Amino acid sequence: MLRFDNLCKQYGDRVVFQALHYDSASGCVALNDESGSGKSTLLGVLAGTLEADAGDVWLGGHSLRDAPRAAQAVLTYVPEDCMPSPDRTGREYLRHVASERKTTVGRETLDLAERFGLTPHLDKRFEQMSFGSRKKFFLTAAALGDTKVVIADEPVGGLDAPARAVLADLFITLARTRSVFFTSYDTAFIQACEAKSISFADLARRD
Numbered sequence: 001m002l003r004f005d006n007l008c009k010q011y012g013d014r015v016v017f018q019a020l021h022y023d024s025a026s027g028c029v030a031l032n033d034e035s036g037s038g039k040s041t042l043l044g045v046l047a048g049t050l051e052a053d054a055g056d057v058w059l060g061g062h063s064l065r066d067a068p069r070a071a072q073a074v075l076t077y078v079p080e081d082c083m084p085s086p087d088r089t090g091r092e093y094l095r096h097v098a099s100e101r102k103t104t105v106g107r108e109t110l111d112l113a114e115r116f117g118l119t120p121h122l123d124k125r126f127e128q129m130s131f132g133s134r135k136k137f138f139l140t141a142a143a144l145g146d147t148k149v150v151i152a153d154e155p156v157g158g159l160d161a162p163a164r165a166v167l168a169d170l171f172i173t174l175a176r177t178r179s180v181f182f183t184s185y186d187t188a189f190i191q192a193c194e195a196k197s198i199s200f201a202d203l204a205r206r207d
Helices: 039-047 066-074 092-102 107-115 133-141 159-173 187-192
Strands: 001-009 014-024 026-033 054-059 075-078 151-152 179-183 196-198
Touching: 001 179, 001 196, 014 039, 014 054, 014 179, 026 039, 026 159, 039 054, 039 075, 039 151, 039 179, 054 066, 066 075, 075 133, 092 107, 092 133, 107 133, 107 159, 133 159, 159 187
Parallel strands: 026 179, 026 196, 075 151, 151 179
Antiparallel strands: 001 014, 001 054
């Protein structure tokens, strides 16, 4: 469901990464590499917020380069800092995402929000929320609809221990039917998600 081939990105003379390859139908994978290695840049390319200099990404079988709308329609992207619109409330955000994915905010979604401790924050605007609360709303929305790929940049940032446990359970559940690809330095969290840990060296290697 997530595939990329020969991905390259550079800024001026600085090569961020080159000739990266990956192919996974489902499961949970964590990119764990040193700071400044280009992890956020790679996730931006995978999510379509940045353009690769070479190569292509396929989301649910759709080319991000040739069919960007179809590709992004099957994608859930959780950036490191989640601020969709300062004036939008958490409840409005969930309804907006549900509408885009042709579904509704049902009991299951509200139960997940409750597990994340978001019930008291549903009618707060994003500008009134903490960094962690904003991220929890994006993570709750990840379960909405029938997406194929979940990409998350440092998803445990700003989360306390109970929320990390909820997220680990969520990623395990999503990975049964989707490709979950995230960055994290937290080895304990990676293990809790039953995720495979990889580095840029692994992505540059063809098996």
